[in-house]
Amino acid sequence: AQSVTQxxxxxxxxxxxxxxxxxxxxxSVPPYLFWYVQYPNQGLQLLLKYTSAATLVKGINGFxxxxxxxxxxFHLTKPSAHMSDAAEYFCAVIVGYNKLIFGAGTRLAVHx
Amino acid sequence: NAGVTQTPKFQVxxxxxxxxxxxxxxxxxxxxxxxxxxxxxxLRLIYYSASEGTTDKGEVPNGYNVSRLNKRExxxxxxxxxxxxxxxxxxxxxxxxxxxxxxxxxxxxxLTVL
Numbered sequence: 001a002q003s004v005t006q007x008x009x010x011x012x013x014x015x016x017x018x019x020x021x022x023x024x025x026x027x028s029v030p031p032y033l034f035w036y037v038q039y040p041n042q043g044l045q046l047l048l049k050y051t052s053a054a055t056l057v058k059g060i061n062g063f064x065x066x067x068x069x070x071x072x073x074f075h076l077t078k079p080s081a082h083m084s085d086a087a088e089y090f091c092a093v094i095v096g097y098n099k100l101i102f103g104a105g106t107r108l109a110v111h112x
Numbered sequence: 113n114a115g116v117t118q119t120p121k122f123q124v125x126x127x128x129x130x131x132x133x134x135x136x137x138x139x140x141x142x143x144x145x146x147x148x149x150x151x152x153x154x155l156r157l158i159y160y161s162a163s164e165g166t167t168d169k170g171e172v173p174n175g176y177n178v179s180r181l182n183k184r185e186x187x188x189x190x191x192x193x194x195x196x197x198x199x200x201x202x203x204x205x206x207x208x209x210x211x212x213x214x215x216x217x218x219x220x221x222x223l224t225v226l
Contacts, residue, residue, distance in 0.1 A: 009152065032212040043116070043202055043217035044155070051212050090154055094212050097162065098143055099170065102154035 002027040004074075004091045006103035013110055019063075019078040021106050023091030026072065032094040033074045035065055038105075039087045047089075050074060061085070086110045113138050116218035118203050124224045125193045133188040133221050135203030142208045144186035145170075145215065146178060148199040155202060161186055163208070193225045 007022040025031050032051050036044040048059025055067045065076045076089060091103040119134045137144065142163045147155040147170075157170030159178040167178050175197060177189045186205075190197060200222050204215040 034212075041219075043219045044204075044215075045217070046214045049212060049214065051210075092154075098206055098208070098213055098215070099145075099157060099160060100155075100215060101171075102156070104152050104154045 002029075002031060002093050002095050003101055004033070004093045004103040006089075006091050006106050008106055009104065010107050010109065013081045013108070015083055015110055015112055016080050019076070019081045019085065019108065021076040021089050021091075021108065023065075023074045023076065023103060024072050025074060025091075025093055027093065033065075033067065034092040034094075034100065035059065035063070035074075035076050036090045036092060036102075037061075037087050038090065044090065047076070081108075081110045083110050083112070115139065116203055116205055116216055118201075118218040118221050120221060121219070122222050124226065125190075126226050127194060129193050130189065130191050131193065131223075132190075133201055133203075133223075134185070135187065135218060136185045137203075137205040137216070138184065139205060139207075139216065140183070141205035141216075142183070143206045143213075144180065145204040145206075146176075146186070146188045147202045147204065148172065148197075149202060149220070150199050158188065158201075193223075195225045197223065198225045199223060 034049045035047040092100045145160040146158040161180040164183045203218045206213040206215045
């Protein structure tokens with residue numbers, strides 16, 4: 001069965017530091033992978049998605065993710081954290097037709 | 113465009129009470145979804161509707177029913193609420209055409225069952 005695992009339920013970085021949020025997938029077929037962000041008391045918003053067109057995917061707000069088949073990973077990065085990046089981030093994989101399976105989420109804290 | 117709207121925003125129920133969560137989208141999307149979000153578990157799919165007139169079970173359908181009223185509206189009903197259904201419920205919608213269409217989410221309904 002397809003699934004995703006997010007390593008680290010909480011990540012804390014300083015403003016201006018690199019953000020690295022980890023996601024590993026399990027899939028017997030080429031996966032379609034997503035990163036969503038949830039700001040406090042809001043719904044989820046798509047950051048970026050991997051659909052096999054390119055292994056390095058650029059998203060909104062300066063985030064990007066690299067699909068690495070050899071490592072079964074799709075980690076999310078941002079070179080320089082901003083206070084406004086504080087949120088919860090979810091990795092997800094498509095199962096079947098347009099059905100998403102989400103990871104448990106990683107809460108990102110950014111401190112001055 | 114309002115996108116995906118959900119009502120109510122908050123609700124407190126007693127065990128055994130029933131209620132219906134409403135969801136509507138104005139993006140002319142064919143597919144709609146209901147998720148629940150619990151701490152440490154991410155979002156889990158309850159039911160989905162690939163198109164008007166069809167509904168299917170997701171990962172955690174027990175205790176819930178759904179109705180795809182028309183293309184715009186997709187409601188979730190709890191017939192006899194239980195404390196285990198305390199959660200935040202999200203509705204989402206998407207277009208069709210590929211297997212990886214972006215899902216657009218509503219703001220959520222926070223439900224507490226006492």
